[in-house]
Amino acid sequence: MQNFLSIVENVNNAVNGFVWGLPMLILLVGCGILMTCLTRFFQISHFKHWIKSTVGGIFKDDHVTAHTGKEDTQISQFQSLCTALAATIGTGNIAGVAAAIAAGGPGAIFWMWVVAFFGMMTNFSENVLGIYYRRRNEKNEWCGGAMYYLKDGLGAKKGCRQVGSVLAVLFSVFCVFASFGIGNMGQINSIAVNMNSVFGIPSLVTGVILMMLAGLVIVGGLKRIAAVTEKLVPFMAVIYVLGALIVCVTNIGQFGAVFVSIFKGAFGARAVGGGIVGSGVAMAVQWGMKRGVFSNEAGLGSSVMVHSSSNVREPVIQGMWGIFEVFADTMIVCTITAFTILSSGLVDLNTGKVVSDQVSTALVAEAFSSVFGRFGAGFIAVAILCFAFSTVLGWSQYGSKGFEYLFGTKSVKFYQIIFVAFVVVGATMDLTLAWDLSDTFNGMMAIPNLIGVITLSGTVMKITHNYVERKLLGKDIKPMLSAHDEIQEIHEREVQEKIS
Structure with missing residues (x-):
């Protein structure tokens, strides 16, 4: 077994190095820059x-939060956001940020911001395409995601039918594997390690308990997952942010030095850990981008699968929820985590070197303990439990949709049973391998999705401009319908012409 794991680790390291090389980072950020330009900097201008x-609509528009009926397979806009945030706000916001600082120095946080800024429009574009190309399955549920806009969008272009179909299958395969990595084993492992180190609970016991809890929710399908996440996500996010803000306010005198270290570390004015300057910049960029994507998932094409189940009709409306998702995850939660660590004296702000013996989640726990005492470590352990478990719930839906695309609607229960069983595996495996596998599957999943977004960028631009002209400029023009509505409309028009 040990030899097998060693082989898996070696192969994974080789693939991970290739997947997260410079070309991938250029593709990832380049896609965000392209969509930002094509939509005329929508995330700023609007x-x-x-x-x-x-x-804002949560408090003013009942349609945003209104629950759909029991027979309705759709979920509300707010539920779709909470389910998507459940999958994105996880260990990446705590352990991931700490890992980025430890490996890439404070400068990694700047590059995390860069990825998030442009990632807002990548996520926006994914959601717009998700709503535009979604379809109903045999259970009358909405199905949307990269696999559908790759097959029906890219595949509709001249000479791209085969390419679109192949990329759709590849995305679905990578999605299923990623759901077991980033969405299951990586999250559960973090919970188990924290429960064991803080409360002394054996990892196997944690795994069994979480497996039973996950089974109760996941097997119930999307509506049950959405019902749980819309209560859990706002609660856990607010509690964690309030606790982190207290730490930040306590150390507010360090904020000036923190900002300086972030910007100097990002542009090489200071090397990571006192090493070579060029090497320090490269590490800051790589780790900032990797952990940024791990956290907000912009570019993976993951959250669009649940956003597509929303009861919204306008693609741009759901696209704006995608912008907010990345904004809340990285610009708010990750930033507060970073400032909590950097202002607590655990990192030498002059060299970027971690002076604490702790790593990953324990680094954040130590920052909280500096203000809250022994309660701080327990607080972070419980936060990781809530964050990571909600991520498992969200990613179970993503994997289900990928599996459904490959094997049909009736096969989903089989996937859900296997997914729940792997919770125990995640609780007892090596943490480093779990994280490395997550990074690898993230990258592999992103490649076909980004190809789809870039090739369909013109469609996103047209839909966005159509919305802006109608809703913001008040022009009386026809709204762009979903792709399947347009196909149906063309078919009906042809029938009428034949009759006449």
């Missing part, structure tokens, strides 16, 4: 509008 239409 900041007030998307804030008002998303988080």
Whole structure:
């Protein structure tokens, strides 16, 4: 068994190095830059509008939060956001940020911001395409995601039918594998390690308990998952942010030095850990981007699969929820985590070197303990439990959709049973291998998705401009319908022409 794991680790390291090389980072950020330019910097130019239409609508628009009926297979806009945030707000926001700082120095946080800024429009584009190309399955459930806009969108272009179909299958395969990595074993392992180190609970016991809890929710399908996440996600996010803000306010005198270390570390004015300057910049960029993607998942094409189940009709409306998702995950939660660590004296702000003996989640726990005492470590352990478990719930839905695309609707129960069983495996495996596998599957999943977004960028641009002209400029023009509505409309028109 040990030899097998060693082989898996060696192969994974080789693939991980290739997947997360410079070309992949250029593709990832380049896609975000392209969509930002094509939509005329929508995340800035229409900041007030998307804030008002998303988080602002929670308090003013009943349609945003209204639950659909029992027979309705759709979920509300707010439920789709919470389920997506459940999958994104996980260990990446705590352990991931700490790992980025430890490996890439404070400068990694700057590059995490860069990825998030452009990632907002990547996520926006994914959601727009998800709504535009979604379809109903035999259970009358909405099915959307990269596999559908690759097959029906890219595949509709001249000479791309085969390419679109192949990429759709590859994305679905990578999605299923990623759901077991980033969405299951990596998260569960973090919970088990923390429960054992803080409370002395054996990892196997943690795994068995979480397996039973996950089974109760996941087997119930999307509506049950959404019902749980819409209560758990806002609660856990607010509690964690409040605790982190208290630590930040306590150390507010260090904020100036923290900002300086972030920007100097990002551009090589100071090397990571006192090493070679060029090497320090490369590490800051690589780790900032990797952990940024791990955290907000923009570019993976993951959250679009649950956003596509929303009861919204306008693609751009759900696209704006995608912008808010990345904003909340990285710009708010990850940033607060970073400032909590950097302001607590655990990192030498002059060299970027971690002076604490702790790593990963324990580094954040030590930062909290500096203010809350022994309660701090317990607080982080419980936060990781809530964050990571909600991620498992969200990713179970993503994997289900990938599996459904490959093997049909009736096969989903089989996937869900295997997914739940792997919770125990994740609790007892090596943490490093779990994280490395997550990074690898993330990258492999992103490649076909980004190809789809880039090749369909013109469609996103047209849909966005159509929305802006109608809703913001008040022009009386026809809205762009979903792709399947347009196909149906063309078919009906042809029938009428034949009759006449």
